[in-house]
Amino acid sequence: MTVFFQYLVNGIVIGGTYSLIGMGMTLIFGIMRIVNFAHGEFYMLGAYFLYTLWAILGLNPVLSMLFTFVLILFLGIGFEQLFLRPLRKESSTSSMLMTIGFLIVLQNAALLIWGGATQTVPTLVDLKTFSIGDVVFSTDRILVFLISLTIIIFTSLFIGRTKTGRSMRATFQDMEAAEVVGVNIERVYSITFGFGAALAAAGGFLLAPLFVISPTMGALATSKAFAVVTAGGLGNVRGAILGGLLLGVVESLGAGYIASGYKDAFGYLIIILVILFKPEGLMSRKRKKGVHA
Amino acid sequence: MKMNKTTTKLLQTIPVLILLAVPVVVTNNYVLNVLIMAGIWTLLASSLNIMIGLVGQLSMGHAAFYGIGAYISGLLSVRLGIPIWLGMPAAGLATTFLGYLIGKLTFRVRGSAFVLVTLGLGEVMRLVTNNWMSLTNGPLGLQGISPVKLFGVNFTYKHYYYFILLLVLLVSYIIWRIKNSRFGRAFIAMNENEPLANAVAIHSERFLVLAFMISTCIAGIAGSFYAHYVTFISPDLFLLSNTVTIVVMVIVGGKGTVLGPIVGAIIFTLLPEWLRAIDNYRMLIYGLILMFSILFMKRGIVPSFARIIKKKRGALHEYS
Amino acid sequence: MSILKVEGVVQRFGGLVAVNNVGFNVGQNEIVSIIGPNGAGKTTLFNVIAGTYKPSEGSIIFKGKEIAGLPAATIAKQGLVRTFQITSLFSNVSVLESLKIAQHRTLESNLFNVLINAPSVRAEEQVAEKRAYEILALLKLENKANHLSDSLPYGEQRLLEIGIALAAKPDMLLLDEPAAGLNETETIELMGLIALLRDEGITILLVEHDMNLVMSISDRILVLANGTKIAEGLPSEIQTNPDVIEAYLGGDIMDFSE
Numbered sequence: 001m002t003v004f005f006q007y008l009v010n011g012i013v014i015g016g017t018y019s020l021i022g023m024g025m026t027l028i029f030g031i032m033r034i035v036n037f038a039h040g041e042f043y044m045l046g047a048y049f050l051y052t053l054w055a056i057l058g059l060n061p062v063l064s065m066l067f068t069f070v071l072i073l074f075l076g077i078g079f080e081q082l083f084l085r086p087l088r089k090e091s092s093t094s095s096m097l098m099t100i101g102f103l104i105v106l107q108n109a110a111l112l113i114w115g116g117a118t119q120t121v122p123t124l125v126d127l128k129t130f131s132i133g134d135v136v137f138s139t140d141r142i143l144v145f146l147i148s149l150t151i152i153i154f155t156s157l158f159i160g161r162t163k164t165g166r167s168m169r170a171t172f173q174d175m176e177a178a179e180v181v182g183v184n185i186e187r188v189y190s191i192t193f194g195f196g197a198a199l200a201a202a203g204g205f206l207l208a209p210l211f212v213i214s215p216t217m218g219a220l221a222t223s224k225a226f227a228v229v230t231a232g233g234l235g236n237v238r239g240a241i242l243g244g245l246l247l248g249v250v251e252s253l254g255a256g257y258i259a260s261g262y263k264d265a266f267g268y269l270i271i272i273l274v275i276l277f278k279p280e281g282l283m284s285r286k287r288k289k290g291v292h293a
Numbered sequence: 294m295k296m297n298k299t300t301t302k303l304l305q306t307i308p309v310l311i312l313l314a315v316p317v318v319v320t321n322n323y324v325l326n327v328l329i330m331a332g333i334w335t336l337l338a339s340s341l342n343i344m345i346g347l348v349g350q351l352s353m354g355h356a357a358f359y360g361i362g363a364y365i366s367g368l369l370s371v372r373l374g375i376p377i378w379l380g381m382p383a384a385g386l387a388t389t390f391l392g393y394l395i396g397k398l399t400f401r402v403r404g405s406a407f408v409l410v411t412l413g414l415g416e417v418m419r420l421v422t423n424n425w426m427s428l429t430n431g432p433l434g435l436q437g438i439s440p441v442k443l444f445g446v447n448f449t450y451k452h453y454y455y456f457i458l459l460l461v462l463l464v465s466y467i468i469w470r471i472k473n474s475r476f477g478r479a480f481i482a483m484n485e486n487e488p489l490a491n492a493v494a495i496h497s498e499r500f501l502v503l504a505f506m507i508s509t510c511i512a513g514i515a516g517s518f519y520a521h522y523v524t525f526i527s528p529d530l531f532l533l534s535n536t537v538t539i540v541v542m543v544i545v546g547g548k549g550t551v552l553g554p555i556v557g558a559i560i561f562t563l564l565p566e567w568l569r570a571i572d573n574y575r576m577l578i579y580g581l582i583l584m585f586s587i588l589f590m591k592r593g594i595v596p597s598f599a600r601i602i603k604k605k606r607g608a609l610h611e612y613s
Numbered sequence: 614m615s616i617l618k619v620e621g622v623v624q625r626f627g628g629l630v631a632v633n634n635v636g637f638n639v640g641q642n643e644i645v646s647i648i649g650p651n652g653a654g655k656t657t658l659f660n661v662i663a664g665t666y667k668p669s670e671g672s673i674i675f676k677g678k679e680i681a682g683l684p685a686a687t688i689a690k691q692g693l694v695r696t697f698q699i700t701s702l703f704s705n706v707s708v709l710e711s712l713k714i715a716q717h718r719t720l721e722s723n724l725f726n727v728l729i730n731a732p733s734v735r736a737e738e739q740v741a742e743k744r745a746y747e748i749l750a751l752l753k754l755e756n757k758a759n760h761l762s763d764s765l766p767y768g769e770q771r772l773l774e775i776g777i778a779l780a781a782k783p784d785m786l787l788l789d790e791p792a793a794g795l796n797e798t799e800t801i802e803l804m805g806l807i808a809l810l811r812d813e814g815i816t817i818l819l820v821e822h823d824m825n826l827v828m829s830i831s832d833r834i835l836v837l838a839n840g841t842k843i844a845e846g847l848p849s850e851i852q853t854n855p856d857v858i859e860a861y862l863g864g865d866i867m868d869f870s871e
Contacts, residue, residue, distance in 0.1 A: 035405040086588055093351050096408065097544060098587050100353075104537060104580030112573060219533060223416055226409050234405070265420045268413035467728055474727040474734070475720040475741075482714045485703040492663070492697070493781045494689035494718040503724075 002134040007256045008249060013141045014210075015248020016148035017203040021221055022228030022240035022247075023155060024199030030172050030235025031192045034084070034095040039225050040218030041106035042072055042197040046204025047213040048114055051121050061124055068205050069198050076197030077190045084193065085186065103218070110215035118212040144206045151202050152241060158195075159237065168192055172235065200225070220264055227267035230274050246270075312458055316451040325450040329522065331562035332457030333515050338542040338554035339464050340511035345540070346548035347477060348504045349484030354411030355539050357418045358388045358509040360530035362516025364422060364429065367526045370438045377441050381517040388513025389506045396502035412533070419531035434527030441521050453522055460518065461555070464511055469551045471507070480504050481549075534576065541583045547593025556595055616641045616785055616816050617662075617693070622671030622681075624654075624661050624840075631657040633840040634671075639785070644807065644817045646827045648851075649837035650861055655820045656698060658837065659789055662818075663695040664688040676784065690718055692784035696774050696791060698820075704763040708754060708773060711762050712745035715780035748776045751809070768799040775806065779815075786810065788819035792826050804830050828852065836860065 021043055028036045046068055053064035079102060087094045123140040130137055159165040170178035171188045179185050203221065204213075211217075227247050232239025247267055254266045319325060337359055344352045365387050366380035375383075399410045422429045429435060441448040441456065448456070471477045479500045482490035487497050520526050538561060546557020565575050590597055615638040624632040632654045639645045647655050661668045664685035673681040680688050689695075703711045720741060722734040749755045752772045757765060762773060771791065778786055788807075792800045800823060807830055811817060821827050827834060827848070834851045836844040838860040844851060851857055 029405070035408060083584060083588065090591070091349070092405070093345070093349065094587055094591070096351060096405070097540065098584060100537060100540065101580045101583035101587065104534075104576055105584065108574070108577035108580060112577065223413070226412070230406075230409060265417050268417045271409050271413045272417075470728050470730060471724075474738075475717055475722060476724060476727060478710070478714040479717055481706060482703060482717075485706055486701060488665075488685070488697065489701045489703065489777070490714075491685040492689055492695050493715040493777060494686050494694075495714075496684070496686040496690075 003256070004253075005133075005135045007252045009135055009137065010141075011249035011252030012245055013145045013248070014207070014252065015245035016145045016152070017206050017244070018224055018228050018247050019241045019244025020148055020151055020206070021200045021203035021225045022232065022244045023152065023237055024196035024203075025225040026229045026232060026235055026237055026240040027159075027168075027192055027199075028196040029229065030237070031168055032084075032095075032189055034092050034099065035226075036193075036196065037096060037099040037222060038079075038103040038106060038218075039099075039197070039200050040220065040222030041103050041110075042076065042200040042218075043204035043221040043225075044110060044213070044215060044218035045072060045075070045106065046201025047121070047208035047217065048110060048119075048204075048215075049201070050205035050208050051114075051119055051213060055119075055121050065202075065205050068201055072201035073194040073198040076194035079197075080190045080193035085189070103222075107215055107218060114215060116215060118214045120212055121208040123209045140209060144210065147206055148202075151199070155195075155199065156237075164188075164191060223264070223271075224267045227270045230271045309462065316454050322450045325454050327562060327566050329450070329453050329457050331559050332454075332461050333519055333522075334539070334542060334558040334562050335461050335555050336457075336464055336511055336515035336518075337539045338546065338558040339461075339468055339551075340508045340515070341539050342543045342548055342550075342554040343468065343471075343480070343504050343508040343511075345543050346550070346553070347472065347480035347484065348501055350501065350505075351408050351540075352411045352505070352508070353408050353533070353536055353540075354413070354415040355508075355512055356531055356533070356535035357411070357415035358391065358512035359516040359519070359535065360415075360418055360422070360526075360528075361391065362388050362513030363520040363526045363530055364435070364516075365513070366517035367435045367438045367520040368428070370521065371435055374439070376439060377517065377521040378443075380521070381514055384513045384517035385510045388516075389510040392506040392509030393502060396505040415531050415533060415536060419528050422528040422531065429528070432528055434525055436525050438520050438524040438526065440524055457518060457522075460514065465551055465555065467507075472551060476500070476503070538579070541579050543593075545582060545586050545590075545593055547595035547597070550593075550595045550599075553593050553595040557593070560594075614641050615639060616676060617818065618672075618674040619662065620672045620674075622658070622661060622673065623669045624657055624666060625669045631840050632661065632668075632837075635837070635840075635842045636671075637835050637842065637845060639816060639818055640832075642811060642814060642816055643832045644811055644819070644830055645833050645835060646831040647818070647820045647835045647837060648822070648824075648827055649843075652839075653837040653860075654840035655837055656789060657840075659695070659787055659820055663693070663787055689781065689783075692718075692782075693787065694778045694781045694783035694785070695787035696778050696789055698789040698793065700767070700770050700774065702762040702770060702773060702777070704761070706762055707759050708749070708762055708765070709742075709745050709758040711773065711777055712748050712780045713741050715777040716741050716744060716782070718781045745780065748780055751779075751806075752776045768795055771795060771799075771803075772806070775803075775810075779810065783815060785816040785818065788817060788821075790820055790822060792821055792823040800826055 021039065024042075025036055025039050028034065049068040049071060050061075050064050053059045053067055054061045059067070083098050083102065084095055087098060124143055125139050128139045159168060167178065167183045167188050168191070170181070170183050171185060175185060200221070224247060228240055228243040231246060232241070232243030247270065250266050250270065315328065316325065337355065341352060341355045344350050362384035365384045366377065369375040369380045369383060370377070395410065395414065399407050423432050425431070441453065446452070479490070479495045482493070482495050483497050483500055490497060516530070542557035542561050543554050544557070545560070546555065547553025561579070565572065568575060568578070586593065592600075617639040619638070620636045622632055622635050623630065635658060647658065649655050657666070660666050661681075662673055664680070664683055664687070667682040671681065672679055675688070675691060675693050678691065680691065680693070703714060706714065720737055722731070722737050726734050746755070746758070749758055752775075754769060754772065754776070757769065762770065765773060771794070775788070775791060791807075792803055795803060804826055807817060831848055833846065834848055835842060836851060836854070836857050843856050843860055844854045846854070
């Protein structure tokens with residue numbers, strides 16, 4: 001039983017960062033109706049920016065994280081304005097392909113800049129462990145979970161309480177109606193994409209000290225974001241938060257009890273099963289068809 | 294499109310004759326190898342084009358069917374000593390069936406959900422081939438697949454060249470026929486306007502599944518050819534970068550046309566060979582090409598050229 | 614002999630009842646119009662008949678067979694073909710090609726024959742091409758055959774929509790506001806076209822706001838208000854029916870203006 005709880009705790013800690021990544025992707029999908037294939041690349045950049053700013057340049061780690069968040073925010077906004085905005089009138093396939101192109105560019109640019117070898121980022125705090133019962137906790141993981149939680153709360157407040165957040169929700173509900181009542185759709189799109197990317201980057205810089213980092217780490221993160229978002233329901237922010245925790249736990253238990261080689265397959269299994277049997281997501285009740293009078 | 298009939302015939306025949314003559318002129322195995330690889334990529338790009346270009350669904354797991362075809366053929370050869378002549382049909386049938394299953398299950402949901410499922414399939418297959426050591430030999434890959442042999446003749450590069458050329462011509466012919474039939478029209482109708490397609494009695498689901506089956510069958514056959522040509526396969530076949538390469542070929546060459554994916558496949562197989570010196574930048578360049586062609590050359594090379602030619606003839610509005 | 618028999622159809626969305634217990638018949642080769650204030654449930658009823666929605670209750674018999682709840686394509690296959698309220702075309706396809714696409718229902722060649730380009734396939738393709746040109750002639754769009762559907766002016770796009778429905782060789786056509794957005798001349802042409810279709814043996818059910826058109830071409834009219842059928846009868850009867858007048862005047866939205 002102790003082993004089970006240990007897996008559970010480990011799963012929830014990692015799951016918190018999956019929630020972040022998933023929230024970013026679900027925001028982008030919910031509002032812009034496109035699947036962002038470059039999502040994991042923002043995650044990867046988050047890790048590498050922290051590595052560069054902190055481990056190489058020796059900047060304060062908290063400042064490094066803030067910098068990284070803001071830099072990726074602007075990278076996302078820039079990409080949206082230059083490359084996605086011209087495609088607004090096209091089918092969503094064009095936008096998806098554009099994000100695939102960006103995925104390739106970012107991944108290979110990272111490969112050229114930082115090299116293909118894996119790197120490590122030092123832990124954020126002195127590594128200490130303590131246990132409650134027989135379940136072991138380590139300070140670095142606890143810290144990662146707390147920061148994830150803070151960002152999740154901060155994001156919820158941003159969407160729920162600010163004017164920009166209200167515009168985002170209005171656009172999510174009904175883009176045309178939002179436009180009619182004066183919401184600047186273009187601005188909402190840019191901010192959404194930038195913010196979604198920054199959330200992925202946050203997942204990246206939080207996990208960086210726990211695992212090794214490499215330029216190709218994004219692909220796996222994208223797939224996990226897909227799993228989280230599919231399980232939570234595409235466009236459902238609360239669903240993404242729960243979906244992230246769920247994926248973390250399923251992976252941790254699956255790797256522990258079934259086979260660790262397949263750890264990364266569980267996410268895909270979730271995607272495939274959910275899409276096949278409950279395409280609206282695990283968290284949502286069945287959506288009603290549009291009302292026509 | 295009403296070109297003079299003889300001109301059309303000539304335009305179709307001359308390239309084929311040139312292609313047939315290549316091994317007579319070119320005896321360099323390196324060049325032949327590049328051309329054979331271009332042939333394999335052409336099969337893959339043409340088959341993915343059925344999905345992206347005709348029915349308008351983005352399948353991001355195309356490499357999975359390629360890989361599955363390769364593994365089925367490869368395993369049959371290594372484990373049971375079955376030659377390509379049975380292995381290839383088996384691979385084609387198996388991937389067709391898989392296409393049917395996945396199509397049937399996923400086409401209730403379209404667009405992004407389809408992208409996710411196909412993407413997931415590729416990754417799951419890669420993990421399975423990596424981890425199922427006893428069957429696939431895992432990441433070490435499967436070695437010793439029998440090379441192709443026919444009537445006691447061991448295939449050389451020249452033979453492989455003609456073999457893949459035959460497959461390419463056959464597949465192009467099939468796609469061309471389908472495209473200009475009621476089936477192709479149903480595919481295009483689905484892509485253009487699904488509710489209207491339904492209103493004129495086109496069962497979208499049925500045609501989406503059919504398109505997917507044809508597409509996955511060709512990918513499986515390409516995989517089988519690859520397995521017996523290279524005689525070594527590994528889980529890397531399932532890498533997303535393979536699917537991405539195929540997608541780039543289709544988009545840049547010109548989706549929805551028969552010639553576009555062929556042109557795309559040839560360019561993107563030859564290009565890396567010429568760009569050896571800057572091989573590190575290859576994928577970066579691919580990505581940039583993809584991004585900028587979506588922005589500035591939406592239709593791809595072939596349709597854009599066709600337009601320019603038509604413009605010169607003063608038939609601006611004609612449909613390509 | 615009625616070709617379409619609608620009985621007790623109810624359509625609910627969550628708690629909202631959009632169509633409430635509506636029943637009516639359409640006779641072979643009749644022109645029947647459905648009118649009513651905005652929000653009366655006309656388009657919903659249309660969508661239920663055409664298979665976009667599965668009715669919550671009730672039955673819809675077309676040519677003696679139950680079609681309620683069948684997929685839209687299956688219903689179309691049986692000869693009941695619809696058009697859409699908002700212009701709906703195969704935008705990036707030529708006019709001629711669109712009309713060939715729409716003949717799907719009557720084409721039968723199988724995949725194998727297509728691949729070997731069998732004589733039967735070639736014959737079928739020729740018939741399809743010929744029929745497409747016939748429809749073009751009917752719509753007076755012969756000189757636009759190779760234009761992209763998207764590039765046509767609005768009036769011609771609406772005509773092409775009917776042409777597409779026609780290419781499917783329907784026994785019955787459901788026209789959803791065919792005159793919406795047309796000017797007076799175009800509307801008159803449309804009326805001529807509808808009459809012509811009827812002469813060819815096609816039964817027509819239409820939803821329309823243009824009262825001139827409705828009153829002059831309909832054999833019978835059905836009036837919906839708040840999802841319920843409030844009247845049915847000849848155009849002359851409907852024009853003087855006090856319930857109908859009440860429904861239109863009582864509602865916030867006047868439809869006669871549209």
